[in-house]
Amino acid sequence: MSGGKEIKGQISSIKNTQKITKAMEMVAASKMKKAQGRMSAARPYAKMIKNVVGHLANAHPEYKHPFLVQRDSVKRVGLIIISTDRGLCGGLNTNLFKQALKKINEWKKNSIEVDVCAIGSKAERFFKRLDVNLVAQVSHLGDSPEINDVIGSIKIMLDNYIEGNIDELHLAENKFINTMSQEPGVTHLIPTEPSQEDERSHHWDYIYEPDSKSVIDNLLVRYVESLVYRGIVENVACEMSARMVAMKSASDNASNLIDELQLIYNKARQASITQELSEIVAGAAAV
């Protein structure tokens, strides 16, 4: 019987692959739940620090931090890009890189140069092939990233900004919308656009201890860090849900393939039985 054995082998190898994709799907599903938990746990801090920075923007008159001041001409911008460390998560990274590239090309058209800070090994691999200036890189943050791990690379970008090497800082990240969809986007980090919310009727200011400059410096660095950290935590949730969906469709495809191959195998077996039978009958008739 022709090909019967090969088809059998093929089916069992696809079955093995399917087992792996199924397992990955389940692992991703449970990790996604945890990542979503971390995402919501990180939310209060982001909200609070945003409030405080908003208060600050309304309060202090005498010291203007460079992060709050728009620069007249922009010659060079910084881009922090958050990607995953591992693949097999659908088009998550590719879509993000596409968005980032579009933005980079736009800047290059206006003869603005770009410094890139890559978070995650996928971004690192992608951007070192391109003609961009990779200034900082951090990867292998794991499933529960800590803010500790990213302080260094953010500091490089912020120092560059303060020294005037870059005039704007942007962040390319995936936004978690729901399990089925993630949206890549590039957002403007610093200088922060002044908030137009509640204009206070009376003039007031904080007591700064020890002085306004060091307090505000301190706070704004943390503000940027918290934004980037939030992006990283969100990216883990995106990665897990994208992987879950990708692995689910891989498992489904595998079952389709198995069904098809099973049919082919059955036909081949039927054909060989028919042939054997007719040979026997023909043999008996000849006797």
Add this chain to the structure above:
Amino acid sequence: MTTMHLDIVSAEEEIFSGSVKNIVAAAMMGEVGIHPKHTPMITPLKPGEIKVITEDGEEHFIFVSGGVLEVQPDIVTVLADTAIRGEDLDEAKAAESKKRAEEALADKNDKIDAAKALAELAQATAQLKMIENLRKKSK
């Protein structure tokens, strides 16, 4: 007795949230005690304990490794750090991250990866071909 709302949050989680009567924290310039209706204040915190007396008179001690304390008349916010901070430490981390970027750029043509990918591609193509053949044969 008046109370104020206190939130202690770190980047990773929410640590405390609720109504309190009194807070004592280790600020950069020394210990500060905050009662409700305090004038607006903002200050960095040293690593240390924050003593919180809640509405019903319970005492809580919460350890933070630094952070920022913001005081509004009715709301107090502590943005706690989870990382141990310091100018030198941050500097070291920055240097490390930079080094990694340079290393990554140095080996621009990682041939091993490319070779591996090619091998995998060849294997996949062969498998696809085999399936095609099988389909044709069975028809």
